[in-house]
Amino acid sequence: METATCTAPVNIAVIKYWGKRDEKLLLPINDSVSVTLSEMYAKTTIAASPNFSKNRLWLNGQEQTFDSPRIINVLRQFQEEVKKSGAQGEKYSWNIHICSENNFPTAAGLASSAAGYACLVYTLATLYGLQDKIELSSIARVGSGSACRSVFGGFVQWEAGIRADGADSVAVQLAPATHWPDLEILILVVSDNKKKTSSTGGMERSVKTSPLIDYRAKQIVPGRVEKISKAIQERDFDTFANITMQDSNQFHAICLDTFPPCVYLNDVSHAIIDVIHRLNEASGKITAAYTFDAGPNACLYLMRQDVPHVLNVIKRAFPSDRDHAPDYIKGIPVADQPIPETVAKKMNLEPIGQNLLKYIIHTRVGEGPQILPPSESLLTNSGLPKNH
Ligand SMILES: Nc1ncnc2c1ncn2[C@@H]1O[C@H](COP(=O)(O)OP(=O)(O)OP(=O)(O)O)[C@@H](O)[C@H]1O
Numbered sequence: 585m586e587t588a589t590c591t592a593p594v595n596i597a598v599i600k601y602w603g604k605r606d607e608k609l610l611l612p613i614n615d616s617v618s619v620t621l622s623e624m625y626a627k628t629t630i631a632a633s634p635n636f637s638k639n640r641l642w643l644n645g646q647e648q649t650f651d652s653p654r655i656i657n658v659l660r661q662f663q664e665e666v667k668k669s670g671a672q673g674e675k676y677s678w679n680i681h682i683c684s685e686n687n688f689p690t691a692a693g694l695a696s697s698a699a700g701y702a703c704l705v706y707t708l709a710t711l712y713g714l715q716d717k718i719e720l721s722s723i724a725r726v727g728s729g730s731a732c733r734s735v736f737g738g739f740v741q742w743e744a745g746i747r748a749d750g751a752d753s754v755a756v757q758l759a760p761a762t763h764w765p766d767l768e769i770l771i772l773v774v775s776d777n778k779k780k781t782s783s784t785g786g787m788e789r790s791v792k793t794s795p796l797i798d799y800r801a802k803q804i805v806p807g808r809v810e811k812i813s814k815a816i817q818e819r820d821f822d823t824f825a826n827i828t829m830q831d832s833n834q835f836h837a838i839c840l841d842t843f844p845p846c847v848y849l850n851d852v853s854h855a856i857i858d859v860i861h862r863l864n865e866a867s868g869k870i871t872a873a874y875t876f877d878a879g880p881n882a883c884l885y886l887m888r889q890d891v892p893h894v895l896n897v898i899k900r901a902f903p904s905d906r907d908h909a910p911d912y913i914k915g916i917p918v919a920d921q922p923i924p925e926t927v928a929k930k931m932n933l934e935p936i937g938q939n940l941l942k943y944i945i946h947t948r949v950g951e952g953p954q955i956l957p958p959s960e961s962l963l964t965n966s967g968l969p970k971n972h
């Protein structure tokens with residue numbers, strides 16, 4: 585039996601991918617830009633053995649059927665690349681066991697599919713020795729579009745491309761994780777329930793019914809991608825933050841312009857947006873920027889020195905019975921520090937409601953996928969999940 589175990593990170597887009605020009609190859613109608621996060625990742629072990637009678641897959645401890653078209657597409661695409669590379673050997677014909685876990689909620693709009701498919705492809709590549717990251721990224725894309733960005737750390741652009749075969753639809757790293765060390769992230773988890781409308785279904789409906797989506801893709805996104813790439817290169821937080829918030833709002837406007845609409849934000853999400861704007865106004869500078877994927881959870885980008893203050897604002901606006909519980913703030917530890925009273929007063933900082941947030945994750949810009957030692961394997965020597 586041969587095995588490999590890897591991790592691959594979550595990425596959160598600041599210019600959103602929403603809408604496909606090809607549903608089968610998962611080719612987007614516009615470029616997108618994302619930040620790869622540390623602390624939040626999928627971990628996958630793949631074992632190949634001549635003794636396995638069939639392919640099997642476990643996700644977060646539950647066995648899944650192996651007939652998901654996306655998994656099958658990824659494996660097929662992977663096999664084609666292996667063939668092209670000329671690699672040969674018995675092990676390519678063996679069945680495989682895949683075991684994967686996410687260390688954060690799955691299918692809750694926190695980019696689990698991005699981390700999951702990037703990890704699947706990276707672990708296959710480690711097992712079979714395929715090196716080219718651009719190729720890996722294109723294979724991950726056929727699992728879930730946004731997964732092509734999780735193959736790289738730091739700041740990543742997915743170029744939409746124009747070719748029908750998707751050969752020019754690739755992700756490229758704009759800057760490594762070390763480029764902007766003071767940029768940090770707070771994820772405010774409003775709900776970790778599985779969402780009602782998947783990103784796949786939502787964006788398909790948007791392309792079919794939203795008259796605004798084409799305008800966004802053609803007239804708005806190209807300029808924003810250029811400006812935010814420059815802002816990233818120059819570590820210009822103001823520009824980065826403004827574009828991030830505007831693009832999140834425009835993506836959700838497209839969702840509402842979809843018919844029937846896809847409603848991903850809830851009252852708590854809107855209250856978070858309002859608090860951040862009031863904070864930015866009262867502090868006389870852009871202190872934090874919000875962005876929301878296809879769910880109600882907020883992702884805040886902010887500078888390291890502002891994290892304790894912003895956390896204090898969030899805890900005062902959204903008090904929780906679990907405020908002091910050790911696992912209320914997950915990820916990188918952070919001290920709470922009261923916001924100056926002048927700012928609190930100016931922004932009219934009052935509690936909005938009790939227990940509206942489930943927990944908070946504090947993280948920063950992270951590296952791409954990593955190979956782990958055999959001791960980290962999720963499978964036993966007989967190829968079954970360790971916690972089965
Ligand atoms: N670790 C993993 N390994 C393999 N597949 C995974 C993994 N994690 C998630 N997935 C797949 O991704 C699906 C969830 O994708 P979905 O797009 O619905 O949610 P999300 O990725 O959490 O949210 P979003 O893409 O909107 O941010 C799961 O049902 C599963 O099929």
Ligand SMILES: C[C@@](O)(CCOP(=O)(O)OP(=O)(O)O)CC(=O)O
Nearest residue numbers: 597600601728729730783784877878
């Ligand atoms: C809102 C988004 O998170 C949408 C992500 O969509 P997916 O990559 O999950 O969709 P599929 O390609 O259909 O699998 C924005 C983004 O990550 O760019």
